[in-house]
Amino acid sequence: MKTDKADQITTVALMYDGENAPTITARGRGHIGEEILKIAEENNIPLHEDAELVQLLSQLELGDEIPRALYITIAQVIAFAYIISGKYNI
Numbered sequence: 001m002k003t004d005k006a007d008q009i010t011t012v013a014l015m016y017d018g019e020n021a022p023t024i025t026a027r028g029r030g031h032i033g034e035e036i037l038k039i040a041e042e043n044n045i046p047l048h049e050d051a052e053l054v055q056l057l058s059q060l061e062l063g064d065e066i067p068r069a070l071y072i073t074i075a076q077v078i079a080f081a082y083i084i085s086g087k088y089n090i
Helices: 031-042 051-057 068-084
Strands: 002-005 008-015 023-029
Touching: 008 031, 008 051, 023 031, 051 068
Parallel strands: none
Antiparallel strands: 002 008, 008 023
């Protein structure tokens, strides 16, 4: 997930293993955010832009599980990623 704010990219990467709550695996702003985005694109990782969600998630530490209050929102993002990556057909 990424957002552009004041010409500075902020990126948060999540990992979901299908069993546990998704966790924060990377986050960065500016150059680091751009590098995370580049690595995701090179590896065909689905991307989703949501400035408010990135703002919330960027406050978490690496390895933290997403808060329960964001489960539905993140489930929608994961469903979106599954559909565009071909892991699930509608």
